[in-house]
Each structure stands twice: as structure tokens, then as C-alpha cells.
Amino acid sequence: AQTVTQSQPEMSVQEAETVTLSCTYDTSENNYYLFWYKQPPSRQMILVIRQEAYKQQNATENRFSVNFQKAAKSFSLKISDSQLGDTAMYFCAFHDYKLSFGAGTTVTVRA
Amino acid sequence: DTAVSQTPKYLVTQMGNDKSIKCEQNLGHDTMYWYKQDSKKFLKIMFSYNNKELIINETVPNRFSPKSPDKAHLNLHINSLELGDSAVYFCASSQAITGTSGGTEGDTQYFGPGTRLTVL
Numbered sequence: 001a002q003t004v005t006q007s008q009p010e011m012s013v014q015e016a017e018t019v020t021l022s023c024t025y026d027t028s029e030n031n032y033y034l035f036w037y038k039q040p041p042s043r044q045m046i047l048v049i050r051q052e053a054y055k056q057q058n059a060t061e062n063r064f065s066v067n068f069q070k071a072a073k074s075f076s077l078k079i080s081d082s083q084l085g086d087t088a089m090y091f092c093a094f095h096d097y098k099l100s101f102g103a104g105t106t107v108t109v110r111a
Numbered sequence: 112d113t114a115v116s117q118t119p120k121y122l123v124t125q126m127g128n129d130k131s132i133k134c135e136q137n138l139g140h141d142t143m144y145w146y147k148q149d150s151k152k153f154l155k156i157m158f159s160y161n162n163k164e165l166i167i168n169e170t171v172p173n174r175f176s177p178k179s180p181d182k183a184h185l186n187l188h189i190n191s192l193e194l195g196d197s198a199v200y201f202c203a204s205s206q207a208i209t210g211t212s213g214g215t216e217g218d219t220q221y222f223g224p225g226t227r228l229t230v231l
Binding site: 033035037039042043044045046047050089091097098099100101103104 | 144153199201203224
């Protein structure tokens with residue numbers, strides 16, 4: 001069974017600064033997919049970024065980037081130049097045959 | 112344009128009642144999912160359908176019955192509602208079964224706005 005661990009329940013960051021969210025997962029599979037989803041107070045689940053395990057290059061989407069360390073089974077998310085609209089709960093998710101989510105990290109961006 | 116929609120957004124009902132939540136996607140996707148998010152925000156898959164065929168059933172009580180009348184719709188019917196069923200239910204869809212698109216991103220799941228179910 002795969003598990004996804006997000007060890008930081010809450011994080012706070014000043015506007016325009018950088019914050020990094022950690023995620024580790026456990027699997028014996030070699031091919032799988034990893035995702036970060038964002039859930040703002042509106043409750044909508046929004047895809048932030050995805051990474052295929054067979055790709056060595058780290059995925060980037062504008063101010064969002066990941067540090068994927070396959071051997072360490074680590075998949076952290078970096079938010080650069082944080083904006084007030086980034087305030088949300090962030091979920092790391094692992095997929096082989098189904099999507100399994102971590103417990104989430106609440107990110108608060110301070111003005 | 113709404114991609115994945117759910118109705119209703121809020122549902123308050125009494126224990127023992129039967130209720131349905133509807134989901135529709137206008138993305139032309141082949142695969143649809145139901146997830147449950149509990150009060151601690153933990154999100155877990157319940158069901159997945161591909162081309163109207165059930166492909167994932169994650170040990171959900173048989174009081175929950177998904178129904179897919181066509182590829183664009185996946186409804187969730189819940190019989191004999193219990194207090195523990197109170198949660199937010201999300202529908203999602205993807206073009207292909209996640210993990211099968213060969214990295215084309217066609218298997219990314221897109222979520223609906225959620226339905227908050229409160230059982231009194």
C-alpha cells in the first residue's frame with residue numbers, strides 16, 4: 001500500500017518570499033505519477049503541478065516548482081514570490097493505479 | 112465555462128434518508144471519479160468509472176452506489192444516510208485513466224467544486 005506523508009501541517013510566509021512544502025511517499029513501484037493540488041477557502045481542488053517518475057527533470061509551472069528525488073521518495077513543492085492568492089491548503093498526491101493524497105499543508109501568505 | 116459541475120453544492124438531510132449527488136463534465140473525458148473529504152480534510156477515492164464501467168471501488172459501504180448513465184455523468188446515490196457520511200464529496204474527471212497517458216498529461220484529474228453533505 002502506498003502512503004503519502006506531509007510533515008508540515010501549517011506554514012506561514014511573507015508575501016513575495018519563498019516557501020517549500022515537503023512530501024514523502026512510500027512505494028515499491030517504479031512508474032508512477034506525483035501531483036500537487038491546491039485547495040483555497042473556496043474548497044475547489046486545483047492542480048498546481050505534476051511530475052512523472054520516469055522524468056528526471058523537475059517540473060515547473062510559473063512560480064511553482066518541485067524538487068523530485070526518486071531514490072529518496074521525496075517530492076517537495078517550492079512556491080516563489082508568494083502572493084496572497086496562494087493562501088490555501090496544499091495536497092501532495094501519488095498515483096500508480098489510484099490517486100492517494102497526503103494530509104495537506106495549510107499555507108498562509110501574510111501581507 | 113464550467114468543466115466539472117456538481118449539484119447540489121450543499122445538502123442537509125436527516126439520518127436514514129436517501130440522497131443523490133449529481134456530477135457532469137463537459138470536457139469530453141472518459142474517466143470519472145468520486146472522492147470523499149472528511150472533517151480533517153483527508154481526501155480519499157471512493158469510485159472510478161471509465162467509459163461507464165466501474166474500475167475502482169475502494170471498500171465503500173454498499174449504501175453508496177455510483178451510477179454512470181453516460182460518459183459525461185457520474186452520480187452518487189447514498190441510502191440510509193448516517194452521521195459519519197457527513198463530508199465534502201468531490202467528483203473529478205480525466206481524459207484517460209490516470210497513469211496510462213504516457214506522460215501526455217491527458218490523465219490529469221480535474222475536480223468539481225464539491226458537495227458538502229451534512230447529516231443531522
